[in-house]
Amino acid sequence: MAILALLFALVAHHGSRVSYDLTRTVTLNGVIKEVSYTNPHVYFTFDVTDEKGKVTEWGAETDPPIMLERRYNWSKKYLKYGDKVTVTVWPSKVGAPRGFLAKLVTADGHILDHQEQPQQ
Amino acid sequence: MKALVALVLAFAALGQPRTYDPHDLSGIWNARTVRGSNFSLSAASPPMTPWAQQRYDAAKPGLGPRGRPLGNDPMMICDPMGYPRIMFWTNYPIEIIQRPERTIMFFDWFYTYRTIWTDGRALDPDADARWYGNSIGAWEGDTFVVKSNEFDDRTWLDADGHPHTEDMTLEERFRRVDKDTIELRMTITDAKAYTRPWTSEPITLTRADAKTKMREDVCVPSVEQRYKEVMRNPAGGAK
Numbered sequence: 358m359a360i361l362a363l364l365f366a367l368v369a370h371h372g373s374r375v376s377y378d379l380t381r382t383v384t385l386n387g388v389i390k391e392v393s394y395t396n397p398h399v400y401f402t403f404d405v406t407d408e409k410g411k412v413t414e415w416g417a418e419t420d421p422p423i424m425l426e427r428r429y430n431w432s433k434k435y436l437k438y439g440d441k442v443t444v445t446v447w448p449s450k451v452g453a454p455r456g457f458l459a460k461l462v463t464a465d466g467h468i469l470d471h472q473e474q475p476q477q
Numbered sequence: 478m479k480a481l482v483a484l485v486l487a488f489a490a491l492g493q494p495r496t497y498d499p500h501d502l503s504g505i506w507n508a509r510t511v512r513g514s515n516f517s518l519s520a521a522s523p524p525m526t527p528w529a530q531q532r533y534d535a536a537k538p539g540l541g542p543r544g545r546p547l548g549n550d551p552m553m554i555c556d557p558m559g560y561p562r563i564m565f566w567t568n569y570p571i572e573i574i575q576r577p578e579r580t581i582m583f584f585d586w587f588y589t590y591r592t593i594w595t596d597g598r599a600l601d602p603d604a605d606a607r608w609y610g611n612s613i614g615a616w617e618g619d620t621f622v623v624k625s626n627e628f629d630d631r632t633w634l635d636a637d638g639h640p641h642t643e644d645m646t647l648e649e650r651f652r653r654v655d656k657d658t659i660e661l662r663m664t665i666t667d668a669k670a671y672t673r674p675w676t677s678e679p680i681t682l683t684r685a686d687a688k689t690k691m692r693e694d695v696c697v698p699s700v701e702q703r704y705k706e707v708m709r710n711p712a713g714g715a716k
Contacts, residue, residue, distance in 0.1 A: 374540065375539065393704065396586075396695060396697070416711070418704075423692060451713070451714035453711040455708060
């Protein structure tokens with residue numbers, strides 16, 4: 358419990374992080390639809406197709422650009438419409454297909470691994 | 478023994494020419510608050526007046542101990558952070574520009590600035606309220622003392638939603654403690670909101686590395702609105 362509380366303290370930082378369940382993650386494969394690489398929150402949406410062919414639009418948000426660039430050497434160029442991605446998120450507590458980004462792997466191998474680099 | 482070590486260190490320091498001008502605060506800096514100060518002056522405010530308590534209870538922060546989904550933090554609609562709150566939002570660099578008649582603190586977050594007049598003028602008690610206050614500064618020894626008044630009362634003092642009135646005054650003491658560090662302490666006096674002055678934990682400004690640039694990290698209302706529709710509201714369960 359103390360570890361959970363610590364994890365929460367490390368990640369609870371801004372915006373809607375309090376909306377997410379930080380005790381579990383969900384991993385999804387999808388195709389990028391919308392990318393907003395802006396302040397104060399970077400977010401993107403992506404279509405996930407299940408085995409029956411049903412498409413669900415998911416959304417993931419993360420830190421502002423300055424933090425992504427400082428901490429993960431991330432670049433705005435790494436993500437664009439139509440890209441295939443593997444996304445791990447801490448999901449919305451209310452069950453919406455939304456999450457806070459834990460890990461992103463792009464088709465050309467760029468990785469943003471939030472779990473290994475906790476917040477200030 | 479401790480005294481001897483201190484003496485030896487003091488002599489060693491005497492032999493070292495100081496490589497900086499303590500009255501030069503210019504440069505790009507990264508601010509840092511002490512751990513546990515909760516994006517505020519300190520973890521806990523002085524006791525609030527009934528007026529302030531009412532305002533505080535109406536504030537619904539998005540982060541910190543009272544953080545809940547959604548909420549009404551003015552930052553979430555890109556309203557100006559105001560001063561001093563912008564100093565506690567430490568992800569973004571601050572550039573200090575000194576001229577003989579004024580010192581400018583330029584904030585990358587919101588891409589905005591405050592002017593601290595150093596031309597000998599007095600604080601105008603009838604100045605219009607500003608998001609970032611009205612400020613004058615003067616050197617007391619090696620400490621740059623800034624006095625400010627007339628802060629727009631629509632701002633929160635911190636992420637936790639502490640209020641203030643337009644009668645609030647702020648005193649800041651900036652001191653360059655070494656070549657790459659400025660230490661800042663601030664004290665808020667606002668008798669209509671707090672039963673005694675509120676003095677901050679030390680805030681450290683560390684010189685940014687050479688590759689740090691002032692960017693243009695503005696908060697754009699239309700972008701924030703879109704973020705709210707696409708992410709914040711669905712994730713938080715807003716209808």
